[in-house]
Amino acid sequence: MERAGWEEAFRRxxxxxxxxxxxWACLYTPLTPCLWVNPIKATVEEFQAYCAEEGLxxxxxxxxxxxxxxxxxxxxxxxxxxxxxxxxxxEEIAMSAVVALDPQPGERxxxxxxxxxxxxxxxxxxxxxxxxxxxxxRQMERLSSxxxxxxxxxxxxxxxxxxxxxxxxxxxxxxxxxxxxxxCTGEGTVRKPSQRWRPVTERFRRACAALQRALLRxxxxxxxxxxxxxxSTCTFAPEENEMVLDAxxxxxxxxxxxxxxxLRAMPGVTQWAGKSLRHDVGYALRFxxxxxxxxxxxxxxxxxxDVPMPASALPSVLKPRVPMEPATRTEGIAALCQRFGFAPxxxxxxxxxxxxxxxxxxxxxxxxxxxxxxxxxVGIPLLSYKRKHIKPKTAALQLLxxxxxxxxxxxxxxxxxxxxxxxxxxNILADVExxxxxxxxxxxxxxxxxxxxxxxxxxxxxxxQTLIAQNDHA
Ligand SMILES: C[S@@+](CC[C@H](N)C(=O)[O-])C[C@H]1O[C@@H](n2cnc3c(N)ncnc32)[C@H](O)[C@@H]1O
Numbered sequence: 001m002e003r004a005g006w007e008e009a010f011r012r013x014x015x016x017x018x019x020x021x022x023x024w025a026c027l028y029t030p031l032t033p034c035l036w037v038n039p040i041k042a043t044v045e046e047f048q049a050y051c052a053e054e055g056l057x058x059x060x061x062x063x064x065x066x067x068x069x070x071x072x073x074x075x076x077x078x079x080x081x082x083x084x085x086x087x088x089x090x091e092e093i094a095m096s097a098v099v100a101l102d103p104q105p106g107e108r109x110x111x112x113x114x115x116x117x118x119x120x121x122x123x124x125x126x127x128x129x130x131x132x133x134x135x136x137x138r139q140m141e142r143l144s145s146x147x148x149x150x151x152x153x154x155x156x157x158x159x160x161x162x163x164x165x166x167x168x169x170x171x172x173x174x175x176x177x178x179x180x181x182x183x184c185t186g187e188g189t190v191r192k193p194s195q196r197w198r199p200v201t202e203r204f205r206r207a208c209a210a211l212q213r214a215l216l217r218x219x220x221x222x223x224x225x226x227x228x229x230x231x232s233t234c235t236f237a238p239e240e241n242e243m244v245l246d247a248x249x250x251x252x253x254x255x256x257x258x259x260x261x262x263l264r265a266m267p268g269v270t271q272w273a274g275k276s277l278r279h280d281v282g283y284a285l286r287f288x289x290x291x292x293x294x295x296x297x298x299x300x301x302x303x304x305x306d307v308p309m310p311a312s313a314l315p316s317v318l319k320p321r322v323p324m325e326p327a328t329r330t331e332g333i334a335a336l337c338q339r340f341g342f343a344p345x346x347x348x349x350x351x352x353x354x355x356x357x358x359x360x361x362x363x364x365x366x367x368x369x370x371x372x373x374x375x376x377x378v379g380i381p382l383l384s385y386k387r388k389h390i391k392p393k394t395a396a397l398q399l400l401x402x403x404x405x406x407x408x409x410x411x412x413x414x415x416x417x418x419x420x421x422x423x424x425x426x427n428i429l430a431d432v433e434x435x436x437x438x439x440x441x442x443x444x445x446x447x448x449x450x451x452x453x454x455x456x457x458x459x460x461x462x463x464x465q466t467l468i469a470q471n472d473h474a
Contacts, residue, residue, distance in 0.1 A: 005199045006190055013236050016269055017288055026290035031191040033076050034092040036067035039125060040154045040399070042086040046443065050081055063262030064095050078468045080414075083421045084444040085152040085398055090118040091192070093287050093294035097181055097232040098122040099260050100285075100301045106130045107176035108370075112165040112219055115142035117149030119181055124155040132367045134375075136161045136168060143376060148463040151380050151395035156350065156362065159369045160376045166214040170222060170370050177228045178219040182212045184233035184240050188296025191289060205239055212244045217309075220252045225306035229253060232299045236288075238272040241298040242281040252309050253302040255280040264291040268300065324375050327352035327360055332383045332390040340392075340438060341405030353378040358385055362396065389435075394447030394460050397438045401445030409437040409449060409456065417441035420449065423465040425457040 007024075014020045037047045044066055051058055057071040069092065070076050076089045098119050103109050103126045114120045114135035123133045135158050137146050143162055150158045163169065165180075185200040185208055212233070219229045233240055245255060245268075259265070268284030270277045284300035333347050351368075353361040363379025381393040401408070409430045411417045419426050420439055430437075434452040436459070438445070448459040458465075 006197050009199050010187070010236070016236075016238075016266070016286075018266060019290065022290040023288055026293065027190055029191065030193045031091065031295060032293075033070045033073075033089060034061065034067060034095075035070060035076055035087045035089045036064065036095070036122070037087050038085055038121070038153050039066065040128075041084060042081065047081065047086055050086075061092060063260055064092075064099070067092070067095060078466055080417055080421065080441060080444045080446070080468070083152070083464070083466050083468075084446060085154055086444075088118060088121050088149070088153060090122075091189075091234075091295050093188075093292065093297040094118060094181075094232075094234065095122060096260055096263065096285075096287065096297060097179060097230055097299050098126065100232075100258055100299045101177050101179055101228060101230040103127050103131070103133075103177060108174065109133045110168070110170070110175045110178045110219075110222060111135045112168060112178060112180050112215060113137065113182060114146055114160075115139065116145035119179060120146070120158060121149055121153050121155060123179070124150075124153075124158050127157055130157075130364070130366055132157050132159060132364075134159045134161055134170070134369060134373065136163055136165055138162070138164045144463050147377060150377070152398070152464055154380060154395065154399035156364045156379045156399075157367050159363075159367060159373075159378050161369065161373055162376050163373075166211070166218050168218055168222065168373075170373050172221050173224050174370060175223045175227060177230070178223045180212075180215050180219045180229060180231045182208075182215055182231065182233050182240075182244075184208055184212065184235040185237060186234055187236045188234040188289070188298075191295055200237075205237060209239050209244060212240055213248050216244060216248045220248070220302075220304060221309050221311075223304045225304055227304050229302040229304060230299065231302060232297065234295060234297055236286075236296055236298075238269050241286075241300075242268045242270070242277050242284060243272065243275075245281045245284065245300055245302070246277040249278070249280075249302065251305060251307040253304050255283045256301045256303050257283040258301045259285070263287065266291070268298075321374050322355050324353050324355045324361070324378055327354040329354065329357065329385065330360065332360055332385060335390045336383055336392060339436065340407055342400065342403055346400065346403055350379075352382070359393075360384070391459075392436050392438070392448050394464055397447050398445045401438045401440060401447075404438045407432045407435070407437045409439050409451060411439060411441040411446075414441070417444070417446065418468045420446055420456070420458045421460060421466050421468060423458045423460055423462070425455055427454055428456045429454055430456070 058068040061067040115137040120135040265285035380395040
């Protein structure tokens with residue numbers, strides 16, 4: 001771990017910590033990887049059986065059902081069940097923000113800073129069977145990781161949008177809950193084995209705090225009176241945490257007391273840099289790493305009052321894009337049923353969307369974006385129309401592949417599955433018709449391949465491909 005500088009940089013926080021020695025000791029130990037099982041793709045029992053076969057040791061996380069620490073196995077993001085969407089790898093303490101948000105079925109939730117989508121996915125899973133998450137991200141280059149999370153986990157209740165969260169254009173007062181998992185200086189992530197720590201400059205911290213204030217302000221404008229905004233960061237600095245709340249909340253929001261059974265936390269600080277802060281910021285939770293052997297995290301659960309907020313001074317900028325609209329061409333579904341032997345009723349439960357004429361997207365029926373918000377995607381891609389034929393999408397086959405009765409190519413061995421998920425072509429003799437096939441290995445639905453003349457060509461899109469080495473647990 002890169003240590004140079006951080007001891008000095010973190011010394012300013014020692015007066016806030018109950019046991020500075022324990023914190024130092026903890027910061028020097030790398031984090032244990034953590035993951036949660038995706039109930040849309042697998043049961044906890046199926047996942048545990050897989051781990052037992054592979055010799056992977058799990059420790060359940062008491063405060064989050066279905067989540068585990070992985071005690072051995074170095075690369076949980078490089079396994080076949082990972083590719084098939086059975087689980088999501090997430091820093092343990094980061095999961096606490098969605099526990100604080102407490103989404104309820106049927107609600108409309110906005111995740112203002114969403115990529116790579118861990119918390120979006122937690123919300124989407126908790127919302128079922130009804131409700132919608134709008135997952136917004138400003139950085140185009142991070143949208144692909146967010147889209148990959150939605151596709152891999154098969155999240156049919158997520159709409160992805162691409163806006164600056166400070167200017168998010170949705171109608172105000174319609175959201176039940178808004179999550180602001182803010183960009184920050186990331187001091188709480190120093191235990192990540194991959195992390196290269198660099199000292200935070202004051203200039204960068206001030207820029208982060210200004211962005212955080214603007215994001216929180218917009219969230220308070222968007223949420224319903226009486227609704228919940230959760231503000232979280234993975235940094236220690238009060239300038240990015242309690243002081244942001246102190247500067248923005250005014251009469252518009254109140255920090256509520258909350259706790260998470262099984263997690264130790266310290267209260268938010270109410271004095272910093274010679275300044276006294278409003279008393280309710282003390283109800284926020286500071287998860288110092290040594291308290292639960294995790295990364296560092298800050299979470300505040302804010303209840304919106306009914307005091308009207310002044311309109312945003314900044315104009316909403318809509319990017320000129322082709323809107324996504326309810327699909328007018330769904331004939332490809334019949335072709336898909338024909339090719340794979342899917343029961344047509346399987347598709348009756350969804351609603352279909354298109355942008356232009358090429359890709360058909362599937363989502364739960366009640367899922368759409370509010371007026372004025374142009375989505376990047378609604379649900380997951382089902383198929384695309386290519387001149388005379390249709391091409392099934394890997395995300396859809398990974399979700400529905402268990403129901404396929406024809407043209408399923410069962411890979412004979414692990415090495416073949418690894419080649420497939422790495423995006424390679426290979427020679428295979430299989431009893432399927434030439435053309436698009438659904439590829440499976442054991443219980444893992446791996447997605448779309450193109451078969452002909454004894455050759456299987458992987459059609460897994462780059463964003464879902466995973467390089468798995470022979471000696472990884474797969
Ligand atoms: C802490 S990360 C979010 C992690 C995510 N919630 C998760 O659980 O996977 C903060 C994200 O905010 C994005 N971001 C930065 N500025 C933003 C803005 N003005 N509006 C929306 N998103 C922004 C960053 O690109 C980054 O992806």
